[in-house]
Amino acid sequence: MYHVTIMSCGYTLIESGGVRSQNAGHSLFKTLLILISSALAYWIFGYAFAFGQKSNVILGYQFWASERLGDRDLRPGVDNYTNGNLVFNLNNQDPYIHYFYHYMLAFLVTNIAASAFAERCRVPVYVLFSFVMAGFVYPFLSHWMWGRLGWLGNTVGARDYGGSAIIFLTAGIAALIGTAFLGPRFGRFEPRSLPLFGHSIPITSVGAIFVAFGFFVLNSGADHRITGRAFGDRVGHGLINTLLSGSASGATYYILQRLIETIKKPTRHLKRRVFLSTVNSILAGMVAVAGGAVTYNPWSSIIIGFIAALSFLIWSKLLTRLLIDDPVETAAVHIGGGLWGIFAVPIFRRAIGLNADGVTDGTIPDFSIIYNIRNGESWRGLLNALCTAAVVIAWVAIFIALLFLILKLINLLKVSREEELRGIDLFQHGEPAYALRIYCAACGEQLQA
């Protein structure tokens, strides 16, 4: 469960390694601010909107600042309240563990989205964005899908097991809106379209390890939220499907990219950043499979990953064509992967984890388009997915656009051109990310620096 923290930090490291060195410290520092701001926002009102005991189809309205969160009389059905949970039990029945798990997701969403604002966004924007995102935009969506009475999950009957839409598409859309308002970094599209290389592949790598690790936990454990129990079978499926979809997506992207470069023969400056892109493609595959990783057949994951790579590539090209600067391809990964992931659920899901009586536990109907098509239920799944996607896109786009519009009008959005050119670290934080003395590898002597 804590591993979601690690995953968030992983995204930060990917960003930090993927930007230029004069902004690396800024990338990391802003995550501290997001952690703090979103913790306070989610505590004060975010959780209340999402999972207040008193609630209706639109929002919850209890547990402000976690007030009365643990009171026993609010949960008459829970008998053995202090059950002997292990630390690593993901059992979210305990209200405080439930709270912490969902805060982690709110932080994850906010942090993913913010990684698209890299290298040009001012510090206060992150704080305000965190309050709006973790305290308001995301909690409403999670209430609608996962809350006891939320309209998407209950009235419409949509399903998003691992958060393809609610977590990743949300983050992707917010990233897109934000980066579009911020405008491209200096030198990205003028005088001509030119990728800006990140400064440290090793740091990106450590980040990717953390994120992949987080995906294994998230995709295999997300089901707990619903059943309160982990079925070994589902966990196993979650692990394998995450692995295979990520692998298939990474392989597809790498081969495609090689083919394109063989045909187009770009000069070296125009080549894509192959390391970061391949990592991102693997992540797109893991995002796409998140929607129902615990339920898919391994074959399906291969197909899902294959399509995720194409979707990522198309979104990535599309954003470049639209002159939207997506510094570490956050938007392309999470919109490309997440949007496809929502539709993959009704197409590929299976009933996995039959109980002792040979029936499913009722939460996962097995009427998918591939495996057990039944006209009414199967097509309705696709419609629900469409509805979910539309709701997420509209909701996030409206509020994030509003926030950035206001910030732009009061001129709080972007650092000055001089700061952007010389690096945010020195200007906004007063310290560079690196202050190395360089040694000459050949002679063992220290150079002047």
Added chain:
Amino acid sequence: MYHVTIMSCGYTLIESGGVRSQNAGHSLFKTLLILISSALAYWIFGYAFAFGQKSNVILGYQFWASERLGDRDLRPGVDNYTNGNLVFNLNNQDPYIHYFYHYMLAFLVTNIAASAFAERCRVPVYVLFSFVMAGFVYPFLSHWMWGRLGWLGNTVGARDYGGSAIIFLTAGIAALIGTAFLGPRFGRFEPRSLPLFGHSIPITSVGAIFVAFGFFVLNSGADHRITGRAFGDRVGHGLINTLLSGSASGATYYILQRLIETIKKPTRHLKRRVFLSTVNSILAGMVAVAGGAVTYNPWSSIIIGFIAALSFLIWSKLLTRLLIDDPVETAAVHIGGGLWGIFAVPIFRRAIGLNADGVTDGTIPDFSIIYNIRNGESWRGLLNALCTAAVVIAWVAIFIALLFLILKLINLLKVSREEELRGIDLFQHGEPAYALRIYCAACGEQLQA
């Protein structure tokens, strides 16, 4: 449980990123030595002092070199000796798992303290310090507080659930004594007080991620030591309180620092290192809440974090005023946070985790000053905290001062001025931490290096 290792390593990375690049390798290498030395010291006599089955109020005297540690006849009450523990079960009833967990804490204490000796301490000092700290100083303290017959825990009746005093204050005091004996680094206070910038914020960040991760595990799981069972409710409180206290502390510090800088307008060279300090402030909040994270109300954690930030800031300024060089602010974090943390317990603790009969399990009396004041018990808690703090400070200060005094007299303490200026890495280890060839980001060509 293993996660405490990760936490220790995190401290090392924070230090390594927070020092100048010519000493980064030294920081990391000395942790290997501490790991090895403390493993051997704790195995040979540390654990015996702390948790020997044969013991009195002062010390234990059994299980030297883990001899007879697992013998069944020593634990007649334990029926099913090979109970089906999960790997991640923190159940410390098994003697070997208990051993490993407590070794990890001994390593943690030693390693935190040693991070204050950065950039000027000689290699053998670390080895000797590890033997004294992990083999003698810390084991006695942990026996007194947590041992079956220890006088602090049993005779006096003091409580330190998560180790605010026994772990963190101990580390902080040892750090303070050591760094005071070592004296400031060249250039820190002469010709004028000047912060020495660390060389890599990304490495510090990775470290901070590990440490925060460790705090979530430690603060929520520390209770196991007492009950042998983890109550989901307490674990949940531990997680949330750690998060909120850290966030409140970080936010308080950052805002304060911004205010101070707005008023004082220091030149850039005198500005504090905002990244490292904010990380440290978050850690101070987590240290402060460690004392009773599983028992506090979330509101209390916010207040605890707020005061922890002030305490950290005051200690930090105080040490600077006293011309004590605290390279990565280890002493200020752990004394500032830990000292306040001990007193927070009797002020804020609550009875959380009622069992099925509606009563606490007897280990956590609920007579705190805020929530349920009862004259005798409540004030006695404060007195116990005072007593604990005094004992820890006196015990650690005496032995560590003695050790460093001896080392100073035989001139083994500090590297030569030339080594300090040119970097310990080349002199003591024969290799630099970095040997980069630098590429020009703009032109894609390799520069001479």
Added chain:
Amino acid sequence: MYHVTIMSCGYTLIESGGVRSQNAGHSLFKTLLILISSALAYWIFGYAFAFGQKSNVILGYQFWASERLGDRDLRPGVDNYTNGNLVFNLNNQDPYIHYFYHYMLAFLVTNIAASAFAERCRVPVYVLFSFVMAGFVYPFLSHWMWGRLGWLGNTVGARDYGGSAIIFLTAGIAALIGTAFLGPRFGRFEPRSLPLFGHSIPITSVGAIFVAFGFFVLNSGADHRITGRAFGDRVGHGLINTLLSGSASGATYYILQRLIETIKKPTRHLKRRVFLSTVNSILAGMVAVAGGAVTYNPWSSIIIGFIAALSFLIWSKLLTRLLIDDPVETAAVHIGGGLWGIFAVPIFRRAIGLNADGVTDGTIPDFSIIYNIRNGESWRGLLNALCTAAVVIAWVAIFIALLFLILKLINLLKVSREEELRGIDLFQHGEPAYALRIYCAACGEQLQA
């Protein structure tokens, strides 16, 4: 369980920090390719060879592409199929979790071996090597030792609990063969034998942390594979033995190296890389103890670690003498540690974890040479170890040599001399690992770069 992923990544980071900066990106990128290729190879046929339900003494032949893997009718004995496994339960009875765990090991073996090919191997080699290693060579070995009918485990009766032979010796031999075919890096032995310094100790450190963390999990949890239950006692032994053996090995190596350098007084350029070597020595100790970490007495681990350090040192010197370039000492660590680890089992193992009836569970006979010698059984253990070692060495050597021979003949093996000198990153990947702008630490100004 996921932690094995972290461990694999740790090896990559050790390699990446241990090579020169112009190849650091290559080290990391090739791990992505290995992850992808081995995931596909193990899925399509690797797992089928190793653990197909239909199987004989030589190989399994079912579950191609995980087909029918989860079918209930194949496992009539398993009653409650969807048992309430926790996420972190290592219970491998669930077929998908079993699959994922063993894939992780296959990836680990492949990735360890590949780290020896650093700084001169072409990209397609990694892909082909992954297919051969994870899809064919390793699965057969794991079937023979751990499969239901495998001839080494069942007919011969050999035991390799934690994979000293099957995992680590396999990786070491493959590393040796590969690096011998690749030949030394330019400048390593000509004009004279000269260690090539790695470029980043911090990155190596983060890797070492991950690997050590993985060893704690692997060595203490490996037993699950056999019993389906984790005995707290064994897990505890696994943890302590891993710690003590690693510490003893590291201490032995460091002291020895200091002695040698005091006697020989090498010039600075010829000094060994003390950081990387000490890390490697600790790992050699952990590899050596892996064979039976859950069963050893702590005293034995100290001895095992001591001998592992000697074994590592001898192998390391031997390879240098033979002019075989072992860039990050992968081969010396894993052959040195693994080979000794196999023989340590019949010498030191004990019956740990008696069940309620006071008898062992039958899988671990207690007739070792030190603790309970009985002529027939004890010596037979040594013979079995010899047999295992011979089989592993022969099997791996033949196929890997064949693969590299073919690749060499078609001239696909090694990058061109120019690429090697200027760095693979720019040539094969089109981007450098680092693109730093350097700041002057003293003056706060950015230098030209």
